[in-house]
Amino acid sequence: MDTKPGLAAGASSKNLLERLFKLEEHGTTIRTELLAGLTTFLTMAYIVFVNPSILADAGMPKGPVFVATCLIAALGSMVMALAANWPVALAPGMGLNAYFAYVVVQGMGYSWQAALGAVFVSGLCFLAVTLTGLRGIIVAGIPRSMRIALTVGIGLFLAIIALKNAGVVAASPATFVTLGDLRQPSTVLAVLGFLMVAVLSARKVRAALLATILTVTGLSFVFAGNAFQGVVSAPPSLAPTLLALDIPGALTGGLLNVILVLFLVELFDATGTLMAVASRAGLLPESGRSPRLDRALMADSAAIFAGSLLGTSSTTAYLESAAGVEEGGRTGLTAATVAVLFLGCLFFAPLAGSVPAYATAPALFYVACLMLRELTALDWEDLTEVIPACVTALVMPFTYSIANGVAFGFITYAALKGLTGRAREVKPVVWVIAAIFLIKFVESGGAH
Structure with missing residues (x-):
């Protein structure tokens, strides 16, 4: 008799999950979905260490950014779970955070508050084009080669940031960049960390990036003089970044260009990732059009401006969600599991604060390497497609700006098509x- 209340509660919970996520309809179980959620979380949990490290270079306080990262990953993933019922997790995007810190704030000289305002406005734009149906028109109008170039260029941009943080490359007045001092303990640890993440990934270890960051951080206390700040504590206050965005500042001339770049990258990143993961899970019709895709994109855009209110750069769907799909995740219960696990991360702020930039550099460089594989999808026989794509990808790292790469790429694409008699293809x-x-270039001369 004593067990009946417990059994009833268990059955009630199961029925609730069934009603919310339609597990039987998708041929899955609670256990499978929970395991898939854990797998996805382990493959993307590195962001709670990497994102605060990158945004700290923009002058943002690490503790509050750590809290904002955990909260928006939890909130975004839960909204995705409940609104779209897709096994896709969200978190601040790699590449977009680097653009925020190193280009908009460090390079262009804007405050991080104004940069957060730009993220907010770009999120509203993203939501508007999704609600009005313009998203499909814009995505269909951008050549596939340019979408590939965005991914590759961001990969190269991440690569040079990672190599700089690792100390593998350094500034040179003669050659702009040169080899750094490879005898530095931090550089040695970063190089060993990259080998570790590559080996673990090759051996299909799910938490390869997270394990590498934690290992290099642990070794840094012994060999590189890093200060241990503890592991667990109550979450830091979110007050320094909460609602700190400067929307009027974001609407100034220079940041309008930034908003356009953020919008384009967010649009293609989210659309491509969601379609890729959904296709792998068998959730996307052959036509590619799905009401659930529209709801997923709305969840993504809502997370972008919600993240800017909390105090972090653009949030997006994570391709690492495919790892959970491979484990059998088919519904939003997978994403909901990820959300709960990110909330649990809130209590590990001291550990996040102890992670040095060279400990996250191996993960950044590894992600960059994977992004370069998109080059194989280009049609190398059509120079009017290949040249603009290569210009886009190469200009990003060499001008230290994703925006410049996008600008040069689109201008080159239009010019080449027009001058070769193929303007109708544009x-x-x-x-x-x-x-x-x-x-913009005529007015500013290209200077920030």
Whole structure:
């Protein structure tokens, strides 16, 4: 008799999960979904260490950014779970955080508050085009080669940041960049960390990036003079970054260009990731059009401006969600599991504060390497497609700006197609984007 209340509660919970996520309809179970959620979390948990480290370079306080990262990953993943019922997790995006810190704040000289305002506005734009149906028109109008170039270029941009943080490359007045001092303990640890993450990944270890960051951090206390700050504590206050965004500052001339770049990258990143993961899970019709995809994109855009309110750069769907799909995740219960686990991370702020930049550099460089594989998808026989794509990808790291790469790429694409008699292949949205960037360069001369 004593067990009946417990059994009833268990059955009630199971029924609730069934109603919310339609597990039987998708041929899955609670156990499978929970395991898939744990797998996805382990493959992307590195972001709670990497994101505060990158945004700290923009002058943002590490503790509050750590809290914002955990909260928006939990909130975004839960909204994705309940609104779209897809096994896709969200968190602040790699590449977008680097653009925020190293280009907008360090390079262009804007405050991080104004940069958060730009993230907020880009999220509203993303939501608007999703609700009005313009998203499909814009995505269809951008050439596939340029979408590939965005991924590759961001990968190269992450690579040079990672090599700099690791001390493998250094500034040189003669050659701009040169080899760093490889005898430094931090550099040695970063190189060993990269080998570790590559080996673990090759051996299909799910938490390869997270394990590497924690291992290098542990060794840094012994060999590199890093200060141990503890492991567990109550979460830091979110007050320094909560609602600290500067929206009027984001609407100034220079940041309008930033908003356009953020919007384009967010749009293609989210759409491509969601479609790729959904296709792998068998959740996307052959037409590629799905009401659940629209709801997933709305969840993604809502997370972008919610994250800016909390105090972090753009949030997006994570391709690492595919790891959970491979484990059998088919519903939003997978994403909900990820959300709960990110909430649990809130109590590990001291550990996050102890992670040095060279401990996250191996993970950054590894992610960069994987992003370069998209180059194989280019049509190398069509120079009017390949050249603009290569210009986009190469200009990003060499000018230390994702925005410059996007601008040069679109202008080159429109020019090459027009000058080779193939102007009809260029969709109106490309002409518009190219014109906006060209006008910006004429007015500013290219200087920030």
